[in-house]
Amino acid sequence: MLTSDPDRIEVKLLLKHPEFRKFYKGNGSDDSAGETPSDVATEATPEEQIESAYQAVLTALRADILDRIGQNSPAFFERLIVDLLVAMGYGGSHKNAAAQLGARATAGLMA
Secondary structure (H helix, E strand, O other): OHHHOOOOOOHHHHOOOHHHHHHHHOOOOOHHHOOOHHHHHHHOOHHHHHHHHHHHHHHHHHHHHHHHHHOOOHHHHHHHHHHHHHHOOOOOOHHHHHHHHHHHHHHHHHO
C-alpha cells in the first residue's frame, strides 16, 4: 500500500485490505469469507440483529470521528480536549480549565 504513495492513510483506504478488515472488525471474521449480512441476519435473533447493527454504526462513528479530528489543526484538538474535560466536570469553566492546562504544561516544560 505504501508503494502506491497515497496522499493520506485513512480507515476507508485501509478497509480495502482483508487483513485490516479482520483487525478492524475485532471479531476475527473476515468480510471476504462469502457470508453476506443478509445470511447472518436470517440466523440471528432480533436482539442479535439490533446489537450487530448497533456495533456496526458505533464502529463507523468512531472511525468518522477519528478521521474528522485528524483533519483539523492541533489548536482544534487542544480546544476539543478542554471542552471534553469541562464537560466531564474537570477544571470548572473553559477559562479555568485552559488556565490550569496552560500552567501545568508550562510547569512540565520547566521540570
